[in-house]
Amino acid sequence: MTYIPKESRYDEMTYNRCGKWGLKLPAVSLGLWHNFGGIDTLENGRAMLHRAFDLGITHFDLANNYGPPPGSAEENFGRILKQDFKAYRDELIISSKAGYLMWPGPYGEWGSRKYMLASLDQSLKRMGLEYVDIFYSHRPDPDTPLEETMMALDRAVRSGKALYVGLSNYPADMTKKAAEILKELGTPCLIHQPKYSMFERWVEGGLLDVLEEEGIGCIPFSPLAQGLLTGKYLKGIPEGSRATREVFLKKKDVDSAHDKIVTLNEIAQSRGQSLAQMALAWILKDKRITSVLIGASSVNQIDNNVEMLRNRAFSKEELQKIEAVLK
Template sequence: MAWSPAENRYESMKYNRVGRSGLKLPAISLGLWHNFGGDTPHERKVEMCRTAFDLGITHFDLANNYGPPPGSAETAFGEILRTDFAGLRDELIISSKAGYDMWPGPYGEWGSRKYLIASCDQSLKRMGIDYVDIFYSHRFDPDTPLEETCAALDHIVRSGRALYVGISSYNSQRTREAATILKDLGTPCLIHQPSYSMLNRWIETDGLVDTLDELGIGSIVFSPLAQGMLTTKYLGGIPEDSRAAQNHFLKKDFIRPQTIDNIRKLNDIAQARGQTLAQMAIAWVLRGGRITSALIGASRSSQIVDCVKALEKAEFSEQELKAIDVYAREADINLWTRSAELV
């Protein structure tokens, strides 16, 4: 029997305005970074997208290199757009990015005009669409003039390849510079996508949150669960099938005794609130209304359902926030600002 989206899909999801733009994003968005490549059965990908959309998640976040192998997440999502999501394009926000290693040679990564425009074209072809809603510079390139990167983003919008542009993992200073250049070009920076969680609070110490507020730029934070660390998964060690066991992005040495002890204390606070730790972690990054959307990943549909329930208990008392601050300590797990060293 053919799937039809839930008629009540917009009733319970909260939608937040992106900075000072006219666009709104769901408070929780679905990222297709992990678990959407060739090593995941297509039926599971379909089920996750259906579940997300039925819950009011309209934003699906991709990048050129998502997989594995690179490009396979966009190819799989393109197939879903042609089948299950056929006729729903105008209800969706689809984003992609370019910045990390994608193809061999000197033109396959970073922030040159050559790479960004070619990558955007490849992404559109893989997904079978005419435009993406948001296209990002995935990381700051210290060797390419920021004017060139921003001019490429401006061209991507003016040529109809994207409706809006954003940046990811730029620090506060570089964000100000990029926003000024883009404003002068006439294509304002819509949104910033930084990593942020109770174990990775660099956007607070860097002043990025204040900068985004001042400039009227929206924010969508990735890894709000610290790649699964802010769940109960690692409280008893490192499971064989876990992301940490693969020692790729989530390193085994991130699972330190002090960090695990802090996570255990945070789990106690979540239980006292009547939430899972994951739900509290998502609610926490959204606290106070300064973050537009929390970008989650999932390996199965039940995780998406669980994460969306975070919105049922999104408020915190001052006492709860103070208790969380005791254990929500920087754990030195931010890989994404190290690659360009936030220069």
């Protein structure tokens, strides 16, 4: 069946400017890190993308290595884009990244000009696109001069293969230096994508201040701490859950956070929210945050997360209770 998006898709979503720049992103963006790869069900991914767009989520975030296997998320997204979203390309913000291992040899990862631009070409081919809206350096390279990586980002824009550039996983001091280099090159840094959640707060130690000073937007990934900040682990570790795979989320992480999760869930219930909804709203309370980047395995999860927008305000007492748990 032909996909026709809802006419009311822009009625409920909030859109925020990226720092001082003109581009706006939805307060909730959809990441394709998990559940859109070659081992996943394509029709489930298609249903999630349809639902996200119907809810006003215009930003779909990818990277060259998303899958598994690496590259398959972009391939699947390209198929769905061609079939269902081709007529709506100008309503979408599509991002990709380069930095992690993609092919063997010395030019298959990190931040050299050779790797960054070759990776972008491959990503565009996989997705069937002429350009991405945002192209990121996915991680800093300890062995490549920062100037070289930033010159590659600048080249991506000047070649017409990206509209904007961003950084991901860069510490505060390196972010400031990178922003200065990009400004001199004439391709300013639009946005930073760091890991940030109630349980991962390193960005509060200087990065958010740098982003505010430089007028750079912020879109945190893993805002639900790989599922810890959902109701999934309130009663232990369910069979087949992410923690059982012992990859990004470990069983020991669940065990050590269990008591905090239970208490935070009680606070969320007192607000009339799920734990996931409260965790997302807690991040968005900071005006320096442009959007929260969610992952999802079902349409229902997307619905639940977006519902958070109806209750984003916190009382002083609620924030104090949350801080007491997180200390």
